[in-house]
Amino acid sequence: MKYSSQSVAMPYFIAAIGLFVGQIIFGLAMGLQYVVGDFLFPEIPFNVARMVHTNLLIVWLLFGFMGATYFLIPEEAETELYSPKLALLMFWIFLIAGAATILGYLLVPYSTLAEMTGNNILATMGREFLEQPLITKIGIVIVALAFLFNITMTMLKGRKTVISIVLLMGLWGLAIFFLFSFYNPGNLVKDKFYWWWVVHLWVEGVWELIMAAILAFVLIKVTGVDREVIEKWLYVIITLALVTGLIGTGHHYFWIGTPSYWQWLGSIFSALEPIPFFAMTVFAFNMVNRRRREHPNKAAVLWALGTGVMAFLGAGVWGFLHTLAPVNYYTHGSQITAAHGHMAFYGAYVLVVLTIISYAMPLLRGRAANGERAQVCEMWAFWLMTISMVFITLFLTAAGILQVWLQRVSDTPMPFMAVQDQISLFYWMRLWAGVVFAAGLVTYLASFFVKGDSKPLIHA
């Protein structure tokens, strides 16, 4: 750690991991509810568990992005953070608001929550992933503005690098597109149209900038490859991500009542969306192969390479699988979507946050890298989680193909629930893969507590 204010990243990372654990617990509960429908009913019905599962994911990734930014920006700008106090204050506000929201989901009926939180003043609730009460949404905006103010001020007084500029662009984009969550037109088509401006333009637009910047930062640090080289790649990757991702929004406009030309635009541009992810994979491996030093933190290198591969598979390949309009006509909203969602979020965003945590956490704890045993433990966690996620994806894909066949393609289509019965074997297997994933997560947590000879910091 080169600047003492980088330490504000620590609570953000801890909170991120904590919420990650919560996300997985609810994921397991839902996995069971898929096959044992009345599990936890009526206390935590499926729709509530799903809301908590997805909201926790988004919130912990945001914590991870913020922590990454607080760690990365001082080092890139070569100056202390503008206001570490503001950063800590925002941490507590965000954590408390987030926790209160989740408790609200769990403790009171959603409609009561809506009444309590002023949804009648400005109705924004009830839409997938944007279920947050109005006051939480306003809180998110305030936290984001304070965060961006803090980061922008830090950058203005320090060195401006390509990495920090790309990161900042991504974060500003994130905040700006979130504003569309306040726009809730009565027309259902328009509602969905702009809803995607938050959801799609986050994960297939500005988040990719954040991800590429974080990955580039870690790669510079662990490989020692020239900044110039890495920055060139970064330019190419973000241009490709924006060119394909922005108009690629069209793959959500196939069947919601928007003009039919979206079927062409969405198909063609989103068919190209794997390209930036492929470039990212090549980039990560290329940089590691050309490394100029052997960084003692082997685990961080593994996470970084894993990000490249899994993002390409999950976001690129599994996205492409069902992105062409003629294919999506059949697969829309099936388990194939769930398969893609799981591996894409894990491969691109979970792994990139765990990459920066893996790189930064030892430094925040005053050492260059963890000891051998702790690193081995962490790498076990990587393989357990990654392989089980591959299996979750494969089982859901198999379930999805079967579902599409029985329910939509066959000459004698079966009703939805009858099909669900037919594919329950895959749901069981997915659940067991999920249990292995949870074991991987426990291993990951344990790696922070493994004692051993850590690699000391060498001050050059």
Next chain:
Amino acid sequence: MQTQGSSARALPHSDHGTPLRATVIWVVLIAATIVTWSVGESGATGPAIVGLLFSIAFGKGALIILDYMALRRAPLMWPMLALGWMTLVCALIGIAYWKGLAA
């Protein structure tokens, strides 16, 4: 990534050809464009015409790729990728055209 070419490159050797060569190629490209345009004006159709159009397009593209983009002296992979792209696109357009005739 690729750094600049060696600073002590002997002057007679050139990666980008001579002005004369570039000018001759320009004349060929313009002439080929006029042929394509006049085919359009004549309203001619049919497989032979379309074959001619895309042969011309391929030839023009190859000149751009090899000479103007200077991939002629690049590692083989690069001209191959670019020419392969041209070939694939022209071939698929041809197949689609043929499919349209059959329909």
Next chain:
Amino acid sequence: MNTCAQTLVSPPALPAVASDSPARRLPGDLAIWFFILAELLAFGAFFIAYAFARANNVELFNEQQLALDRNAGALNTILLLTSSYFVVRAVQAAEAGQGRRAATWIAGGFACGAGFIVVKLFEYTAKFAAGVSLSSSTFHMFYLVLTFFHFMHVILGLVILAALWNGARKGRYSPGNMNGIETGAAYWHMVDLVWLILFPLVYVMR
């Protein structure tokens, strides 16, 4: 089609030129070439989608294609080719150690590119006045999207040419420092290259 291409691309003088070159070298920056490949894939996907959409709707495409302004299309081809030629001359000037002279050639290339934009804007104005829109037909959708996607690339290319012109005026490019000008030139030629397929495909093939 291959034989035709062969004769076009391999004039007899060629082997002599190639044989005395010391080592094969990719001009410009590796990153731009990855970018160019991705761009070629994007345009390629569009061209092929157009061709197959046409195959399912030949009559509509043939009929509406007739309404396109082929003269404007051909003029624009000539503008882009000439612009590319000027940029080649600029690169050659820089390679011959006349870095500042390159600026004049680039300015010429920029002027031709700007001419393309002007012609295209006239063409679009006429089409919009005639009621052409993204929704008016599949052909119009492809015509507008393909040409507009390319149009945006021309604009980006012009920005790059402006940067090259600025660099050349400051004498930044020399036989020992070709990276910048070669990188920008490669992108500009790519913009030209895709138009060479777009024009016969959308304006002429029937």
